[in-house]
Amino acid sequence: MPDYILSTSNRMAKRHAREKRFKWYGRMAIFISIAFLVFMFSAIIFRGASAFQQTKIALDINFSEAIIDPSSSRDPELLKRANYKPIVLQSLSNVIPGITERRDRNRVYKLLSAGAVFDLGEQVAEEPNILGKSKKVWLLASSEVDLFMKGKIDPNISEDLRRLKDRDIKWIKILQSEGRIKKKFNTTLFSSGDSREPEMAGILGAAIGSFFSLLVCFLIAFPLGILTAVYLEEYAKKNFLTDFIEVNINNLAAVPSIVFGLLGLSIFLNFFNLPRSTPLVGGIVLSLMTLPTIIIASRSILRSIPQSIRDAALGLGASKTQTTFHHVVPLAMPGMLTGTILGMARALGETAPLLMIGMVAFIVDIPKGITDVATSLPVQIFLWADSPEKGFVERTSAAIIVLLAFLILMNLCAVYLRKRLERRW
Template sequence: MNKSDDSAATPPRRDIKALVNAGLKRRHAAERRFRWYGLTAISLGLAFVVLMFANIIGKGYPAFWQTYIELPITFDAAVIDPAGTRDPETLANADYAALIRASLRGLFPQVEGRRDLRALYGLISSNAPHRLRGEILADPALIGTTQVIQVLASAEVDTLVKGNINRALDESLRPISDQEIAWIDQLTADGRLTKRFNTILFSNGDSREPEQAGIRGALMGSFYTLLITFLLSFPIGVASAVYLEEFAPKNRWTDLIEVNINNLAAVPSIVFGLLGLAVFINFFGLPRSAPLVGGLVLSLMTLPVIIIAGRAALTSVPPSIREAALGMGASKLQMVSHHVLPLAMPGMLTGSIIGMARALGESAPLLMIGMVAFIVDVPRGFTDPATVLPVQIYLWADLPERAFVERTSAAIMVLLGFMILMNGLAIVLRKRFERRW
């Protein structure tokens, strides 16, 4: 082949450059599209998160405020203590509801008829007599005097004051009548309606009355349950991670154990609830709906996460630390306990806190062991009947009253706050104690 044939077979330099430039343009265009896809996905994700938080906060923020009605209460001695003995049992059993009814009739003398009077009395929450009884038991000298007492308004009044009932709707479509709205407007004009921070939300247990319902019982149940979970899962998880990573021989049995631990971390949480129901309740006879059983179930669920995080923390410690300790004459146990474990502990704590945060938000396994029961009293120990915050949210979300929508969102805000706090603590611990090699 002559020189002219070679030049004819080889494309010109100008064409090669054009081909390269065209390829670069396509690659750069693909990179721009990929970057645009990523930014779009992140933006959509952030938008949905912001929308979700805005919806929850918008619905839940009013629940942190509660409506009260100021009533002039005459503590009539003839009703409270006719004999004048000031006996505590007599004072506790007096008809304080009659004092509230008399005060309301004094404010609205034009109201007559049993049905109208019943509607008028319904403006006040059913726990108002307990408030008056507490005042008298704390200071019996109030008997015979007239005091302005702030009593809790009913859920319908509170919902109307917060603007969550449309006055323009037909009366049959509202949970409150036109007459009741007129009474509320009169109380507002007289300056007798006030809004205060809702301490009941954090001091009371659950209740069928929305204005009296609180999350203290669920908070204490979550506290006892997580305490049991941490006391069991953390030491067992750390010990298991240390043994598997530092002492266990490498054979098919340890490989099988490692595979099963990784698989358990992906098992649906409700399976652990079924296991707890079959073993802890049906076989061992432990009490249902108790933080003790809930802690045992969540410990089983949290253990794989802690073991995996612990092994990863131990693996991150450089081999030179082990070799230096062994070279100085330390035994393997001394090497692990004095050198490797302290360096790996921040990572283990981080994994444990993340596992506990996951356990805090679980409800499915606890539903299987009976922690979905309606619990009014605040638990005082590990074996008392209790519920937890996610289950309390589940129960309130199923109730039809509009006031429970606020409390459901408020409880979600509290739960998210605790989870953000726990994850933030994990980040702080990692940043504070993490060693870079």
């Protein structure tokens, strides 16, 4: 047997070693990227997981009619804005003994979130029959109490260095011993808009703002992108003009997104006077940004449809438009949709252009339409990350988790659509 066909021969051994080495380089590269990903995700989840729980305090509230609704009007607006503080204080002093002085009373009241009384007001307005009765109600605890319950405040450090004093901790222990303080699933995070108080802040407003922006973005970018791609690829003659357009589309795809934001500011807001801070303008700006991505992806998909399919249809006497819309576009559709969804996913994570058009405002209300002022998920993350309150740290991570969940969902959609529509018979 000749030596060179044995794997032990010098030349072969070298070749095998090279192959092995290359495989290991590849594995190392994958390992490093996955390690980064795992590190990022675990850091975010580790920080954000606790935000999905919120500490609540149970109090036996006596809904005294004399205090809440002395005029017996039962007007929901009045009920919402009634003075619930004395009632809450009464309930608190029933549970915690020895608070008689005004200072103590104010201090113990701070265990609850400032939003607790609003929740009570909402509850009464919704159900006025409760007046005159007593009921056990779970009320939002303040952010400091929440952090303490989650073990994020160390009671052993000097009292001067923490906002939660020893006295507060003593009261918390009393509530705890009676089973009146508990961590519950944080519904506020998913049901309310932004707030200055971390325990009252939610991402619903931002999520809906993002949804409306993406809706506007999709409605503009998808038809424009697909039609542009189809025209350029199937109809337009190759000449100086189409080359020029192509170069510009490629350039647009590489323009930093903040530039689109400035464009939106100067054209849509200042020139067309569209409403500031709204998903309408946000969506238009995002669509400008997504458009080149969709066009480029769609064109490359159209280019990959074999010419033989076009020949077959044309040879049968189908017109150009019939060929395109009966055969080429349906075959390209899954790829076009994938490109669109990936572009939209990028738009969902976009922050900079939205800052320019004022979607960075502090907005408590949940937007009801595309012309209501709104913010968006990534901007909300930006805003919370910037907030000094400690309670926003975990909420920032929670918002990131939600944003990532949406992104993963959109990408899964793209994969599903591609698999589903790939070949339609």
